[in-house]
Amino acid sequence: MSLGTPEHDIAEPAREHSRRRFLTFLVAAPTLAVAARIGADGLAPASAQAAVPSLPAPAEILDLGDALILAAAPTANLIVVTVDETGRVGLALPRAEVGQGITTAVGMLIADELDVGLDQVDVTLADARPELVFNQLTGGSNTIRSVYGPVRAAAAQARARLLAAAAARWGTAPSVLSVSAGVVTGPGGRSATYGELSAAAADPGLSVVLATPKPPSAATLVGTPTNRVDARRMVTGQMEYTLDLDVVPGALPTMVRRPPTINGTVRSVQNEAAVRAMPGVVDVVTVATGVAVLAETFGQALAGKEALEVTWGPGTVDGESNATIQQKLRAATLPFVVPPLLTTTVDAEFDFAMVSHAPMETNSAIADVRRDRAEIWSGLKSPIVAQQTIAAELGLPQSAVTVHVTQGGGSFGRRLFFDAALEAARISKAAGKPVKLMWSRIDDMRHGRARAASFHRIRATVAAGQVLTFEHRVASGETDTKHGLGEILTAVAASLPVGGNLSFAQTIFLTTVHSPYQLGATTHLLNEVPLQMHTGSWRSVYSANTRGAEEVLIDEIAAKLGKDPVTFRREFLKSDRFRAVLEKVVTEGQWGRSMPRGTAQGIAFHAEYKSCTACLVEVDATDPRAPRVTRATIAADVGRVINPRGLESQLIGGLTDAIGTTFRAGLHIDAGLPLEGSYSQFHYTRQAESPLRTSVFVVPSDGEPGGAGELGVPAAVGAVANAYARATGTKPRSFPINFPVDFDPFPR
Amino acid sequence: MPNYTFQLNGETVTVDAPADLPLLWALRDKLGVTGPKYGCGIDVCKACTSHLDGAAINPCVTPTADVAGREVTTIEGLAGTWSDDPDELHPVQEAWLERDVAQCGYCQPGQIMAAVALLRRTSNPTDADIDAIENVCRCGSYSRIREAIKAAAARM
Ligand code: FES
Ligand code: FES
Numbered sequence: 001m002s003l004g005t006p007e008h009d010i011a012e013p014a015r016e017h018s019r020r021r022f023l024t025f026l027v028a029a030p031t032l033a034v035a036a037r038i039g040a041d042g043l044a045p046a047s048a049q050a051a052v053p054s055l056p057a058p059a060e061i062l063d064l065g066d067a068l069i070l071a072a073a074p075t076a077n078l079i080v081v082t083v084d085e086t087g088r089v090g091l092a093l094p095r096a097e098v099g100q101g102i103t104t105a106v107g108m109l110i111a112d113e114l115d116v117g118l119d120q121v122d123v124t125l126a127d128a129r130p131e132l133v134f135n136q137l138t139g140g141s142n143t144i145r146s147v148y149g150p151v152r153a154a155a156a157q158a159r160a161r162l163l164a165a166a167a168a169r170w171g172t173a174p175s176v177l178s179v180s181a182g183v184v185t186g187p188g189g190r191s192a193t194y195g196e197l198s199a200a201a202a203d204p205g206l207s208v209v210l211a212t213p214k215p216p217s218a219a220t221l222v223g224t225p226t227n228r229v230d231a232r233r234m235v236t237g238q239m240e241y242t243l244d245l246d247v248v249p250g251a252l253p254t255m256v257r258r259p260p261t262i263n264g265t266v267r268s269v270q271n272e273a274a275v276r277a278m279p280g281v282v283d284v285v286t287v288a289t290g291v292a293v294l295a296e297t298f299g300q301a302l303a304g305k306e307a308l309e310v311t312w313g314p315g316t317v318d319g320e321s322n323a324t325i326q327q328k329l330r331a332a333t334l335p336f337v338v339p340p341l342l343t344t345t346v347d348a349e350f351d352f353a354m355v356s357h358a359p360m361e362t363n364s365a366i367a368d369v370r371r372d373r374a375e376i377w378s379g380l381k382s383p384i385v386a387q388q389t390i391a392a393e394l395g396l397p398q399s400a401v402t403v404h405v406t407q408g409g410g411s412f413g414r415r416l417f418f419d420a421a422l423e424a425a426r427i428s429k430a431a432g433k434p435v436k437l438m439w440s441r442i443d444d445m446r447h448g449r450a451r452a453a454s455f456h457r458i459r460a461t462v463a464a465g466q467v468l469t470f471e472h473r474v475a476s477g478e479t480d481t482k483h484g485l486g487e488i489l490t491a492v493a494a495s496l497p498v499g500g501n502l503s504f505a506q507t508i509f510l511t512t513v514h515s516p517y518q519l520g521a522t523t524h525l526l527n528e529v530p531l532q533m534h535t536g537s538w539r540s541v542y543s544a545n546t547r548g549a550e551e552v553l554i555d556e557i558a559a560k561l562g563k564d565p566v567t568f569r570r571e572f573l574k575s576d577r578f579r580a581v582l583e584k585v586v587t588e589g590q591w592g593r594s595m596p597r598g599t600a601q602g603i604a605f606h607a608e609y610k611s612c613t614a615c616l617v618e619v620d621a622t623d624p625r626a627p628r629v630t631r632a633t634i635a636a637d638v639g640r641v642i643n644p645r646g647l648e649s650q651l652i653g654g655l656t657d658a659i660g661t662t663f664r665a666g667l668h669i670d671a672g673l674p675l676e677g678s679y680s681q682f683h684y685t686r687q688a689e690s691p692l693r694t695s696v697f698v699v700p701s702d703g704e705p706g707g708a709g710e711l712g713v714p715a716a717v718g719a720v721a722n723a724y725a726r727a728t729g730t731k732p733r734s735f736p737i738n739f740p741v742d743f744d745p746f747p748r
Numbered sequence: 749m750p751n752y753t754f755q756l757n758g759e760t761v762t763v764d765a766p767a768d769l770p771l772l773w774a775l776r777d778k779l780g781v782t783g784p785k786y787g788c789g790i791d792v793c794k795a796c797t798s799h800l801d802g803a804a805i806n807p808c809v810t811p812t813a814d815v816a817g818r819e820v821t822t823i824e825g826l827a828g829t830w831s832d833d834p835d836e837l838h839p840v841q842e843a844w845l846e847r848d849v850a851q852c853g854y855c856q857p858g859q860i861m862a863a864v865a866l867l868r869r870t871s872n873p874t875d876a877d878i879d880a881i882e883n884v885c886r887c888g889s890y891s892r893i894r895e896a897i898k899a900a901a902a903r904m
Contacts, residue, residue, distance in 0.1 A: 099850075099852025099854075099887050100851070227845065232845060233853075234853030234856050234857075235844045235845060235856060235857075235860060236783075236823065236824065236837070236841065237784075237824045240782070243782075243786075244782035246780065253777055280766070296777065297765075297769060297776075297777035298776070299770050300773075302789065358886055359852070359854075359886055360793070360795060360884065360885070360886045361852070362787070407852075408852065409852045409853070410851075410852040410886050410887055411852075440789065441787065441790075649848070649887075649892075652888055652889065652891055652892070653851060653887050653889070654888075655888065656887075656890060657888060678790060679793050679884045680792045685888065686883075686890075687878060687882070687890045687893065687894070688880070690890035690891060690894075691891065692875055
């Protein structure tokens, strides 16, 4: 396919998106294909809102999602909407589907714009497309935000071409034609399907009217609760995750024996011959990360890897445990900048343990490495970096490595990293055989990625019923951002309204974290401690801990000022939009209703990615060691909502994450390795710990879509912790709150 | 290697496997039945939940030899236990669709098989009965799972 010249400069309705314009292109092809740039051609950061006593924090002006959109803008290419001769509409989305429902949401945008049914649209996941440069990264809650404009522009232009083709065929004006379910109807009852018009619509000589995406008021599907397009495959067992694919004949089930400490090395293998002789074992190869056993079944690969006797070299954090990490974080915490004032202070320190991403589908990949080429399948959120790295590692040109993105069984940030794909490629090369690599659950928790531990020191000064200063210092284990995100942000960091040389991590911190309250002079600073562990962004990156801790302190500041938590928030929130969301949960969740002894309500608020949310929970902590959230009420304003039902899922998921990580789920690092190795030890929320009643309210809003995938966690962390504090009369300071080693760790 | 013959989703199959090979791998790697998922391999996460003679089992810890001569149903065969019409789903699957339960979907075959097993034991499950389902959903879809089970119970 080659690109045509830009067709039209598509103007968005002025009120809604005057600052975003999208060029569309006719792509030469036998049937219709219309492309638009991802990223906004004319995007400029919105100016700060009202004048406020707290200066706007960077994230209020330019947030992480904006930065990703801006960084992607110059890369031009391309999202392509196709209409084939059967009338099916297609789009290969350069993003990952890991359960967030983006294929459904994007399909809804296309269906509305083209006047077809959702069942006529196929949204698939694109292979790694290096020409997209930085534009194929699923993170920062930016998918809908970045593709909302271009997808609609391309679909609108495709519709205009189809109508123009019908008008030319019938000798009439396009304006007298109508479309329903992909059938164009003209005067005298003439009709033609999109399929029949597709070839004519692809004619570059066709004269086409200016296409403008429909205004939200014309939407039929967008904004309506819609079920997932892939749900039927999921409930019938037909959905294929990486290891369900039968794409490489003879690819061998493969598992790896890993070192007893993180980043340990293989010195020697004692019993390779004996393991090779085990039933079903086909090959044993050593790679940088451990010793791989290839077998006829995963059961046999697992038995083989467990039977291996290996002498290991030391890892990179052998001396570290939770206590030593906490000490390092405390020592690295930056000082406050506001001088001590003759006023009252509210001070607190918070510790958050490491948390495994622990998606249900463990790390996995298929690799078929040949002498002159390689093909990879994996659930990847940064497939271009994966392709580049694997090519370099194998000594192949990038064009000889094909990377397919498969649908992932959960991610929560985990699949930004392509370690399984890289390891599978190394094993396939070493063994000279195609492999299906699966990490065991134990390895996934111990050697996989995790949210870094963090330490928080917060101080507020209050006087005369006002908050004069609010300072928050975060020290965190280094969060690995070496998946390309860093490069994107480097490009944008220079334009941030903050001084100095920011690290990538600080940039992410400053583009995601800000306080939604008027708290006088407000400062946020992050310092990272380099610990060579496998960390990574975990749903909501820094906000779950940072904003969660702040919401706990907000309750304590309110108490110091003699105010109810809701009254305080009402008075100090920065905007009426925020207050509307707060009021929604106050009303629907019956804030202030009388609660039996040992139980209590808790409330919190969070704004991020141009969206905001409030959460009100009720906690039964009659047994403080086995608390349960019994009821949850959530409200959110995310701008224009594409699929309210999908949004609700994301918010419920964020709540469930918050319940787990606030009460029980964390990792104990002990002598260089997490002790936890399964869900019986890493206590992620189960049904018995989830609320009996959960209600989600989407506050109507227009404007462009904000981010939603990560939004739900921080407010829920605050609400759950605050409810627990009120129910038990304690001040939660260390998370998870109930965190004993209540199990026998698996052998290393 | 010994051969084991059993009923799988209404058909007779024979698999050549070591006696102690967990059924999960006989199903996935030898018979190509990939609906049951691996999530832990040690009877903790319940992602692999399937049925043996109609009751829930976890194939990751069930030796293949144990199912010889018996009837194994995986998510792929569930609808067939309800209706002969190949387009019809089991009411629990229908309830899952109606409530749009699945997020990443990886745990859902196991969740559905666990819910069906529960509804076979008790037609009108209480919240406490539903709480006893230990299947992990890392995407956190529990509230919709609860609603879907109640909806399916009402319908069945
Ligand atoms: S894989 Fe069978 S219970 Fe987890
Ligand atoms: S839907 Fe993803 S684990 Fe349950």
